[in-house]
Amino acid sequence: MKSDDIARLAGVSRSTVSRVINNYPNVPEKTREKVLKVIKKYNYEPNTSARILAGKANNTIGLFVISISEHDSPGRIYRSTYYSSFINAVVDVANTRGYYVLVHTIYSGKDYSKINHSFLQKRISGGILVGNEKDSCAIKKITDMGYPIAVVDYDPKEIERHKMKDSNLIVVNSMDFEGTVQALNYIIGLGHNDIGIITGRNETYSGKQRFEAYRYVMEQHGYKIRPEFILEGEFLKKKTYNEVEKLIKLKKLPTALFACNDDMALAAMEVFEREGIRVPEDISIIGFDDIPVASQMKPALTTVRVPVDDMVTKATDLLIEGIEKEERSFKSENFPTEFISRDTCMKIDKQ
């Protein structure tokens, strides 16, 4: 069934059918209804490829979930529940606005070409990037071609460095520096000054921010950072298990441990429990993200909530808005985090 057929059956020309489909004003109600009836009767839907080829917008955005793992794991994004909500949020917003979502996963540097290809092949009219390891050069290449993309969790410094302040780029971040400061001040208020950290990945803006804020707060208070209390977790549970085990072997624990994400906080707690070290009695722990499990575990994890859903929603919104209005400007949005006090921190006596 094509527009030609509909036209014949309705006794009009293809143009009129097209006019009806596209809601042109200059077609009388009578004709419109006549055509609509035939369309409904035969369940006609215009061929998308033909429409796009003829000049209509393709109304499709690409969601690129970056999950680069230098390590063993066979691809799959670091299995955190973190990424699951992303897709739903994007799809919801997009659908509401009449857009379709093409989902891709980027597992390696060369997969980045998927983004360019999708644009070049005119499969998508916008892209949204989430995940670890944003490749600035790849991003610059895309914006340089004039294609609109939105990036979630991306270092503003990279934007400066690549002079992308005037380009077609949307950046959405959470205010992790502030969030970290708040969390650490809380734990310091509880009497801690011997505070360790499980770091994330410095290739990630959020990872970097959280670590830098830690250093900043410690310095501000004049507390010294012991190198052996900096555990490199890379946002990964597996890496964290090892690091925490090493820490325990030292026979000298910090009184509090700030984990740069909840997954690592969980991993640490597992190890501590196995080793008979009590949380929070023997050591206080703070996480970051507030993933669903955080509130369900025992003891419930004190953490910093990142409004991931809101961020992704905003990114999608801005992206589509930019596409529709054909804006080609730089936009940036920062979301505040929220400190969530639960049961893994404890007041200690100042020594």
Added chain:
Amino acid sequence: MKSDDIARLAGVSRSTVSRVINNYPNVPEKTREKVLKVIKKYNYEPNTSARILAGKANNTIGLFVISISEHDSPGRIYRSTYYSSFINAVVDVANTRGYYVLVHTIYSGKDYSKINHSFLQKRISGGILVGNEKDSCAIKKITDMGYPIAVVDYDPKEIERHKMKDSNLIVVNSMDFEGTVQALNYIIGLGHNDIGIITGRNETYSGKQRFEAYRYVMEQHGYKIRPEFILEGEFLKKKTYNEVEKLIKLKKLPTALFACNDDMALAAMEVFEREGIRVPEDISIIGFDDIPVASQMKPALTTVRVPVDDMVTKATDLLIEGIEKEERSFKSENFPTEFISRDTCMKIDKQ
């Protein structure tokens, strides 16, 4: 940049460019390289819509995540982590085979039309349905039009009833009946005979299977099912909280509780804990699905693992295979479950 431009720059005709792109055999290495060089140089990628319109396969499948909620919740699929892995698995398989994935969410009966539209508009050449509440009529309509779809978790009886055994349909299920029998026999082996159930949704094949298996096992053993020990959880945590609270008010608990999914098992455990009822000392609990949290919580949940990833992978695989081979046959696949014994069940003295 279009094939015309490439042709001119390479000093050949559009047809030759097309032959190179599509890897036709009858083009000499020399010409091929000449054209390829220009293509590479200008980063040319053929326009997808044009290709499809000209007769190429569109290599896109639609993933429809059905999340129908009769209740309050504002859309979002019952927030279980259950659905997150779906998308990744589908995308992975599809990408590997050179396919693209268009993701949709179905929140209500009328959203079902999205599927038809996607097919009719030639956006997709295959569909995969996951989630709750499969609408048999909608499915039949699609297969009747000759469009290939794969459905995960779908009642074979529905297929009979709608005479879809000869249609272009792929069905992938897990063997929940057997899984439930195994789990219940385990708990019975531990000495329990007063076993309650938190049911799922009977609109779901898996929900129905799990409940029927429960009835079957209880009857087989001659244990009576007390109506007040049948809690209707609808796979939802919220519903479960209420049901379990009601149960506790009875002042008479079963010695064991079989939850039709892990989410509900978790919810029940939360309530029990709040009420000072110990698991497994006061009541044994078994879940279903083996979601990630199941192993992380305390006590770790005894449950039945459903190989969701494998199932979805298989569904996608079969779907694409069917599309490529232009098969139009019915296919069905059943995956065994796996009983996972952890810490929420306890032996009791036979009374």
Added chain:
DNA sequence: GTGAAAGCGCTAACAT
């Protein structure tokens, strides 16, 4: 081996 030409199903400018 390669080019010319028709056509995929639609939209939109133009003409009436």
Added chain:
DNA sequence: ATGTTAGCGCTTTCAC
């Protein structure tokens, strides 16, 4: 208000 026509960028017969 409606029909005619020329593309959109590609693939693919059909000639040569």
